[in-house]
Amino acid sequence: MSTRAAAPTRREQILSEAARLFAARGFHGVGVDEIGAAVGISGPGLYRHFAGKDAMLAELLVGISERLLTGGRHRVAEAAGDPGRVLSSLIDGHIDFALDDRALITVHDRELDRLREADRKLVRQLQRQYVELWVDVVRELHPEVGEAEVRVAVHAVFGLLNSTPHLAALGREATESLLRRLAHGAFGALSA
Amino acid sequence: MSTRAAAPTRREQILSEAARLFAARGFHGVGVDEIGAAVGISGPGLYRHFAGKDAMLAELLVGISERLLTGGRHRVAEAAGDPGRVLSSLIDGHIDFALDDRALITVHDRELDRLREADRKLVRQLQRQYVELWVDVVRELHPEVGEAEVRVAVHAVFGLLNSTPHLAALGREATESLLRRLAHGAFGALSA
DNA sequence: GGCTTAGGTTAACGACCGCTAACGGCCCTG
């Protein structure tokens, strides 16, 4: 009895395909019929699983944000006390996420404004907490740099790591290694 | 007689507002009535100036790409022979652009797929040439790094510099200086 | 064996949206 999901549930299928389609053509650019077709059912059948198109997007965005935050917290706890190792671990985790879920990364910062007020607030709160993990550890490593600057730098490095959807080829390992070096290089320049 | 545009023409007004709205709510999320209202006319009046909504987006994206490329070429020519200065100049120019036209930056890599085939090919070609300017000069500075890696690194630094829409505060000068340092730091890590 | 529930189907409604049609004022020019 494996604890891994053996077969993806229908909800998960739908979310996965919806993420792919939203990333490719934008939230408004994809119809529910299209999402349905992608999982082998048609149009309104989706409403047995989700309250509406908006609900799919909301679940996607909240899910990403939660996974990023909890993953980040684990990594912070694991290497607590060694800021250098914490930062490296956060970078590695973010790279893994960016490479594994390019579609989600794309949707993540592109369609946030399409959410209902409540969901949007939740997502933003989760994002903010995730950013704060990074800001805290970077400030430990660069105590002489102001907090606002560090926060901008963290966002900028996110932009660097999330550029992954735009790039082709080069193989998983090489891409990981390269992004790792670039991110460390950018943060290293904070004190120079 | 100044060579600067004294009053923006109506076309320019429309393009500017359309860029802002597209950036905020996405191409499909904005109606022509809304664009019209933003410039004080209503809905179908836009069709005196543009063939359609698609044409506005096309002109925006082609315009950005052309400005980036010609600006980049000038900078390359100005500092020719000194790769370090060329790279610095390219970075500075891209930062200026990113800070001056946040809306355009957002629309730039978000709505490319909404273009008609011909326009999309043109934009991609311009983008590719711009990237090549960067790749060439970075390869001069890091001859031992493979071309594919350099190209990925350039895209990643674009992601870093284009993260500008996400960040607040900190003042123009400080932001410029910070982004400059981060970009140089990232490229510097290519050889480490 | 009947009842319920889960998970589909097709038809259709209502809203919205891009775009066109038809029209009208303003301003320049001969």
Next chain:
DNA sequence: CAGGGCCGTTAGCGGTCGTTAACCTAAGCC
């Protein structure tokens, strides 16, 4: 002062899209 662009307007058409309604089938349960 007549005429023709230029630049607007409002009305409305046609298509698309999210959503609901009504119905159907297969599986599990008492």
